[in-house]
Amino acid sequence: xxxxxxxxxxxxxxxxxxxxxxPTLTEIAAGIAIFLFGMLILxxxxxxxxxxxxxxxxxxxxxxxxxxxxxxALATTATQxxxxxxxxTISFLSAGLLGLGQGIGVIFGANLGTTSGAWLMAGFGIRVxxxxxxxxxxxxxxxxxxxxxxSLKGAGYVLxxxxxxxxGIHYMKEGFEAYQQGIDLARYAVGGVPxxxxxxxxxxxxxxxxxxSHATLILTITALSAGQIGYENxxxxxxxxxxxxxxxxxxxxxxxxxxxxxxxxAHVIFNVTTGLIAxxxxxxxxxxxxxxxSWLGIASDNHTLKxxxxxxxxxLTGIVIMVPFVNRLVELLETKMQPRPTTLDEPKFISETxxxxxxxxxxxxRRELLRLFRRAFSLIAKVLNYETGQLRQxxxxxxxxxxxxxxxxxxxxxxxxxxxxxxxxxxxxxLARLPVQGHRxxxxxxxxxxxxxxxxxVKDAKHLQKxxxxxxxxxxxxxxxxxxxxxxxxxxxxxxxDRMAARAEAGDEDLDLELELADLDSEIEAGDIVHNGRLDDxxxxxxxxxxxxxxxxxxTAYGYRIAKNLLAMARAxxxxxxxxxxxxRQALELRPDEVRDILNxxxxxxxRQTGDSP
Amino acid sequence: xxxxxIEKFRKFLSREERxxxxxxxKLHKILKKMRKKQKELEEELAECHDVETASKLRKKIRxxxxxxxxxxxxxxxxxxxxxxxxxxxxxxx
Numbered sequence: 091x092x093x094x095x096x097x098x099x100x101x102x103x104x105x106x107x108x109x110x111x112x113p114t115l116t117e118i119a120a121g122i123a124i125f126l127f128g129m130l131i132l133x134x135x136x137x138x139x140x141x142x143x144x145x146x147x148x149x150x151x152x153x154x155x156x157x158x159x160x161x162x163a164l165a166t167t168a169t170q171x172x173x174x175x176x177x178x179t180i181s182f183l184s185a186g187l188l189g190l191g192q193g194i195g196v197i198f199g200a201n202l203g204t205t206s207g208a209w210l211m212a213g214f215g216i217r218v219x220x221x222x223x224x225x226x227x228x229x230x231x232x233x234x235x236x237x238x239x240x241s242l243k244g245a246g247y248v249l250x251x252x253x254x255x256x257x258g259i260h261y262m263k264e265g266f267e268a269y270q271q272g273i274d275l276a277r278y279a280v281g282g283v284p285x286x287x288x289x290x291x292x293x294x295x296x297x298x299x300x301x302x303s304h305a306t307l308i309l310t311i312t313a314l315s316a317g318q319i320g321y322e323n324x325x326x327x328x329x330x331x332x333x334x335x336x337x338x339x340x341x342x343x344x345x346x347x348x349x350x351x352x353x354x355x356a357h358v359i360f361n362v363t364t365g366l367i368a369x370x371x372x373x374x375x376x377x378x379x380x381x382x383x384s385w386l387g388i389a390s391d392n393h394t395l396k397x398x399x400x401x402x403x404x405x406l407t408g409i410v411i412m413v414p415f416v417n418r419l420v421e422l423l424e425t426k427m428q429p430r431p432t433t434l435d436e437p438k439f440i441s442e443t444x445x446x447x448x449x450x451x452x453x454x455x456r457r458e459l460l461r462l463f464r465r466a467f468s469l470i471a472k473v474l475n476y477e478t479g480q481l482r483q484x485x486x487x488x489x490x491x492x493x494x495x496x497x498x499x500x501x502x503x504x505x506x507x508x509x510x511x512x513x514x515x516x517x518x519x520x521l522a523r524l525p526v527q528g529h530r531x532x533x534x535x536x537x538x539x540x541x542x543x544x545x546x547x548v549k550d551a552k553h554l555q556k557x558x559x560x561x562x563x564x565x566x567x568x569x570x571x572x573x574x575x576x577x578x579x580x581x582x583x584x585x586x587x588d589r590m591a592a593r594a595e596a597g598d599e600d601l602d603l604e605l606e607l608a609d610l611d612s613e614i615e616a617g618d619i620v621h622n623g624r625l626d627d628x629x630x631x632x633x634x635x636x637x638x639x640x641x642x643x644x645x646t647a648y649g650y651r652i653a654k655n656l657l658a659m660a661r662a663x664x665x666x667x668x669x670x671x672x673x674x675r676q677a678l679e680l681r682p683d684e685v686r687d688i689l690n691x692x693x694x695x696x697x698r699q700t701g702d703s704p
Numbered sequence: 705x706x707x708x709x710i711e712k713f714r715k716f717l718s719r720e721e722r723x724x725x726x727x728x729x730k731l732h733k734i735l736k737k738m739r740k741k742q743k744e745l746e747e748e749l750a751e752c753h754d755v756e757t758a759s760k761l762r763k764k765i766r767x768x769x770x771x772x773x774x775x776x777x778x779x780x781x782x783x784x785x786x787x788x789x790x791x792x793x794x795x796x797x
Binding site: 689 | 737741764768
């Protein structure tokens with residue numbers, strides 16, 4: 091047994107003793123446990139039920155800061171889970187689907203949205219017999235959970251989650267009411283500044299232990315309504331809960347990349363600053379709460395609703411103060427929190443935290459595949475004896491057709507093992523662990539196939555190198571010209587693909603990927619010397635020997651396969667799935683015979699126009 | 705009225721239905737974009753006097769025509785499936 095587990099065992103034993111000693115405490119603790127379980131079920135339900143609706147909304151509604159704020163507030167109010175919204179936001183940010191500024195907006199909004207729980211509890215939860223609603227909700231919820239339909243199953247989880255939340259609140263209320271009849275905890279209340287600090291600390295610890303500010307607030311409101319804690323102490327607890335909740339974000343960011351960690355840091359800065367503002371100006375806030383309460387018709391002795399109002403007010407104040415500094419905050423975080431350089435066998439975009447957010451995880455994998463493409467690009471370029479930089483600059487076919495000055499042999503196996511295989515392995519492992527269904531499962535298969543296409547292209551490049559190197563220095567000028575043509579065609583393809591990938595990454599809306607890829611496809615078909623009859627001509631005219639023809643035919647096939655595999659990979663990965671469905675992309679792809687028909691038609695027309703025989 | 709609300713709710717709950725609608729919308733957008741691109745290329749071709757460039761443009765236009773033909777066929781198929789699904793849901797009721 092490890093020593094670090096000793097504190098946990100000690101705490102469990104102590105809790106066990108306390109539960110045995112006090113049935114009332116057992117009731118309250120059971121209420122908290124059921125409440126937290128309800129939150130987990132509710133979160134699970136929203137994940138299943140929404141089927142990516144939240145994710146789609148997040149993608150569409152965060153191009154402006156105010157939209158991000160509204161999304162954060164509304165999504166958290168609807169799901170009653172700021173942690174769900176935070177985790178999705180961190181995943182999207184890590185996958186590059188969201189900018190840091192927009193992510194910060196969502197997190198600020200989620201802070202405001204989380205205060206809705208206090209309003210619901212204070213306005214409705216403590217006034218009615220909530221357990222009467224819990225039972226039917228649980229019954230219908232569990233019935234739906236057994237349903238086969240994924241959406242109905244999700245709806246079942248949502249209903250059961252709400253049922254458990256209500257049941258938990260009921261037990262908490264019962265527990266505090268039982269306390270009321272026995273002992274009065276309010277007698278132990280600490281007043282003044284020491285009380286303020288003490289209860290802030292208690293609120294923080296309770297939130298860290300339960301990993302839910304929501305649970306702390308509900309517990310606080312229940313205790314407040316039962317008169318077991320004073321109003322001022324309850325306010326301090328809510329400040330503590332706000333600060334303590336950042337621990338969830340920090341834990342969530344633990345497995346995230348630099349973008350996720352920056353967002354978590356922004357979350358901490360916001361909540362700590364807001365907490366400090368509330369602490370320093372608590373008297374002003376109390377005055378504001380009284381004024382707004384009288385406007386809203388809240389009775390002066392209705393402390394639970396006033397607590398909810400206080401919670402909303404200080405979070406709103408935090409947003410008003412912090413929003414003008416969002417750009418500076420982004421700048422600060424990007425300057426102070428630099429990504430550490432990634433090694434060759436380390437992923438840059440995919441992370442464990444994203445596994446629960448399939449849309450973000452698939453997008454991150456797509457970007458990781460683009461990274462793999464860049465490595466394959468460099469390796470194939472070297473095999474073809476091009477400098478990587480040469481293929482990245484604007485270039486023409488004529489420039490690429492120039493014979494290389496110095497011919498090098500590349501150890502493809504060694505480079506593959508060092509630069510490609512580790513990242514490819516990581517991508518495959520990640521995809522295997524990604525829980526997806528429906529169209530996302532099809533996207534995943536496409537990414538896996540695209541990764542394989544890339545690897546096949548590299549392997550074919552290795553085979554191509556074997557005959558290409560001696561042929562580029564051969565005495566037979568015709569043979570040399572054919573290999574130079576294979577090299578030039580592949581070089582041009584790599585150059586075009588690199589250019590397209592860069593434009594796609596930059597979000598160039600003028601990029602007609604389908605057309606450009608189909609155009610490249612036609613170039614490949616046109617350059618296929620087996621189909622266009624050029625190989626037969628060379629043999630018939632005795633310009634190459636039968637042995638050379640066999641090698642040339644094989645190497646043309648390698649070149650053709652490299653090009654086709656690279657194009658297939660580009661179709662599946664160059665654009666985000668949301669912009670154009672990858673399945674549609676494949677459906678619009680022209681078959682080789684269709685491309686050849688077009689080429690024959692065009693060549694025929696050109697021949698007629700220039701007076702050649704048809 | 706109530707039937708149409710039920711129908712809308714059924715569509716909302718059906719993942720396949722949602723995906724089909726989304727795909728149809730995306731395809732419709734792509735086809736529209738392709739048609740626009742084809743027109744642009746045709747205008748460019750009309751003003752082009754260089755034989756080689758004209759040949760390249762003609763090839764691009766033919767590729768677009770062929771892609772649009774495939775896309776239109778697919779769109780018709782998706783519409784047919786949607787009608788079939790609607791017919792099925794009416795029959796079951």
